[in-house]
Amino acid sequence: MNGNFDEYIRLYSADLTRLCVSLCRNTSEAEDLFQETWCKAINNYSKYNSSLPFDKWLYSICVNTYKNTSRLFYNRFKVSFRSEEEQIAFFNSIPDISYENSDEYFELHKIISALPKKQRVVIILKYFKDYSTKDIAQILDIPEGTVKSRLYSAKAYIRRRLENEK
Amino acid sequence: MRNKKMISEDRLDKMLKNYCNRQPEYCFNFKTEEKAMKRKPNFRYAAACLCVATMLCGGFIALQHTVFSENSDSSKADLGFIVTAYAAEPNSSNGTKLNSVDAKISPFIPTINKELSSREYDSQGKQISEDNPLSEGETPTVLNDVCGLGFDNISLEISGEDIESFDITSDNGYFNYVNMDAYREYHNNEGTNIDKYFKKGNSIIDIPFDSENPNNSIVNWYPSSEKLNNEIEETLGLNVEDYYNDYETAKAVSPEIDIRLQSAEDFTNYFGATIKITVHHKDGTLENGRVCITFDEKGYAGASITKA
Secondary structure (H helix, E strand, O other): OOOOHHHHHHHHHHHHHHHHHHHOOOHHHHHHHHHHHHHHHHHOHHHOOOOOOHHHHHHHHHHHHHHHOOOOOOOOOOOOOOOHHHHHHHHHOOOOOOOOOHHHHHHHHHHHHHOOHHHHHHHHHHHHOOOOHHHHHHHHOOOHHHHHHHHHHHHHHHHHHHHHHO | OOOOOOOOHHHHHHHHHHHHOOOOOOOOOOOOOOOOOOOOOOOOOOHHHOOOOOOOOOOOOOOHHHHHOOOOOOOHHHOOEEEEEEEEOOOOOOOEEOOOOOOOOOOOOOOOOOOOOOOOEOOOOOEOOOOOOOOOOOOOOOOOOOOOOOOOEEEEEEEEOOEEEEEEEEOOOEEEEEOHHHHHOHHHOOOOOHHHOEEEEOEEEEEEOOOOOHHHHEEEEEOOOHHHHHHHHHHHOOOHHHHHOOHHHHHHHHHHHHHHOOOHHHHHHHHOEEEEEEEEEOOOOEEEEEEEEEEOOOOOEEEEEEEO
């Protein structure tokens, strides 16, 4: 595929939307991240190395942009739904959501939103596309052992919080 | 007493997969400069645009009463502009006007809670380790319950008459601005050059003013921890971002935060800002205003607006 970004945008926007929505706490943050990611991808396409699949390169830009936006380390507990409609739409979009488990997913949303960025990113990448730890290490340009460690810590924390909420 | 329910590895995996694979009803579109900004009503911040002019301190940006007065007899030279500041609460779709009693923008002091030692589970999700408090010298695996500033952003709405465009700069924090008309075109636009619709930074110039769509004249300001982070990093010689991932870093950083954030003045020092707004009128004249973001003794953010 050459630098015809119309085609890239057509092919990858849906998945990039999902990634941005998962990473960010609300829709407007997700939209900002989406736009910035494409901007950077277009502006830096000359640096793209085709040995890495385009989607991984794109998601790498996305998560690095996300990690670098605001070093406000006080942002941890802002679980934002700007409106009831946004909250309803969020939960309606989760596969297998039901009346019985909706509270559980709401807690999961809060817990994941409160995770440190580094852990949240690896969790999202792992389950968003079933990426292996090797894939995630490649996307984030960090050692695979670090990915495993962060995944372990994140899951342990999530499980502990979910169990304690019940 | 809480009824604790165990969650197996498979169950957790399934939940995480469902959560991360949720399909939003929309797909974002990458916007292009080829699409003209059409004048359409935008409802995104409709709730935030209903408030009246803000409280003022130390002076007025010219003639806000005149703007709202039906019996105004002001000439063009007397016309000014109005800045209305809102606190965008995390869980509210309505912006809360700053300095009102209900504005919940309270900063918190970060703390570290000691965790119980990690539990271990077998493949069936059964806990196989004992649930004991941390022993001497043992560190928790994950930090949590670190609190912080409780507000997302402050929205600044510019309004007035005969305004062509405006510039906005801040000495702390950063702005985020999206042309709302472009957002209404969102599902129909594709392409490049997002910069025309989306601006971010501590200075944004030439924001076009649209008197028919006041939503286009709202700029969001976000606080920044950079000043505080830089100071702590210089003091301790470590990366503050590791705060959340490394217990030892957190132990070192937390007292430094406590020392620095003792009072409202301290919060103002680190997170407050002076925002300058320059309005370009249609007759070519310029007018300057200043918005100061501060914190009071209860930790509520306030916006005082003066003529620059």
